[in-house]
Amino acid sequence: MSLWYTDFFMATPVKVKALVTRVVKHTPSVVSYQFAPQGRVPKFHPGQFLHLALDAYSPDRPWPESRVFSIASATSERARELSVTISVKGTYTQRIFNTLQEGSECWLKLPYGEFLFPDDRPLALVAGGVGITPYLSLLKHRLEIRSSQPIRLSYGVRSAEYYLFGELLNRCEAELPNFHMAVYCEDGSVPGNRGILDIAAIHDAAPGKALFFLSGPPAMISAFRNRLSGLGVEQNRIRVDDWE
Ligand SMILES: Cc1cc2nc3c(=O)[nH]c(=O)nc-3n(C[C@H](O)[C@H](O)[C@H](O)COP(=O)(O)OP(=O)(O)OC[C@H]3O[C@@H](n4cnc5c(N)ncnc54)[C@H](O)[C@@H]3O)c2cc1C
Structure with a gap:
């Protein structure tokens, strides 16, 4: 381990x-x-x-x-x-x-807890619904220090009602030079991708050698972990926030 x-x-x-x-x-x-x-x-x-x-x-x-x-x-x-x-x-x-x-x-x-984010590696953060919460403290910290760490957040929500913390996410997009966000909204009521999180697309868009962080429903975490392994991502590059 x-x-x-x-x-x-x-x-x-x-x-x-x-x-x-x-x-x-x-x-x-x-x-x-x-x-x-x-x-x-x-x-x-x-x-x-x-x-x-x-x-x-x-x-x-x-x-x-x-x-x-x-x-x-x-x-x-x-x-x-x-x-x-x-x-x-x-x-x-x-x-x-x-x-x-x-x-x-x-x-x-x-x-x-040990769901911790190194500051010297690119991060690919995946959030399903309220699974966005462990990333909020990270994003607030990176805004405070004007971090240039490559961070790509993929955030999946059911509808606009469930799209939380838009103000913070907008600030990250405006103020962090290497922050990128992709939103996946099931009913298309938030601008971005219509539908559920697409782990193959998230993998393809991730910065090279990124660490993948998965936070959300247990079924999502387990499916995405398996899929990332199938795509050749080593287990030590996948970290999960397991709420079960
Ligand atoms: C690392 C981590 C981070 C989390 N972060 C969040 C978060 O930010 N936001 C969020 O909404 N949820 C979060 N959760 C989930 C949250 O802790 C609850 O478990 C979840 O919301 C279940 O709801 P409940 O507690 O009302 O369910 P309940 O029905 O009250 O309990 C759910 C389960 O908790 C266990 N349990 C029962 N009694 C006890 C007891 N006396 N003491 C301890 N456990 C007991 C049992 O396994 C039970 O089935 C997180 C979980 C983990 C492990």
Whole structure:
């Protein structure tokens, strides 16, 4: 197994109380939450995730039930802001949706995860739907440093309603010299390609020796991983954010 991620300094996770400062409902079932942490937040890397617990944590009790979500905010803003985008899928995310409002308290535990982006290789990012979330922190960071790293984002959505974070993506196209985006929209309501993500076309358009990052529904990840292997992409050039 490749231990490439050992190049990244990994902070020890901390538990921190957080106040909800903003709630944005993108669709009836996709919501972004912004939190103001009430304690120290360690440096995290783009692509890492946090645990979110609705019930109060106390050091004399075990960590309460929680679920994990990609950190969508920039690490440089962590002292005053953390954010996540949640697709309501099951019992717990429904509880989050019903409970968290501006002013609510919850508990976060972070950082975790090895879905990490080297800065010295071309990146081919593939996002299916809410699978865009682990890339948001990366793109915010690369905007901050005006990065010239070759990045090609392929973003698949069902319809315009599900096309999220357009403002950030437009900024990347305008301000990052080597950023390119291809949108695949099933019903054609977003300009770009009509239909579902086409992994063969994504492979052909990727910069040479690019690392492929796959984030989205498990069936998409498994199909695309197999297809990329079939196209000759070595396993160590394929990284997946597995939400199962
Ligand atoms: C690395 C990673 C990043 C993710 N990022 C995002 C994101 O940015 N946005 C997003 O919407 N989703 C994300 N997810 C998925 C998210 O964590 C939820 O698992 C998913 O939304 C399922 O919905 P639910 O928790 O409401 O379902 P539920 O029906 O509540 O639970 C789903 C499953 O969680 C497990 N589970 C049950 N009880 C517990 C418990 N007490 N503690 C822990 N697990 C339990 C069971 O396997 C259960 O079937 C991510 C998952 C991973 C692994």
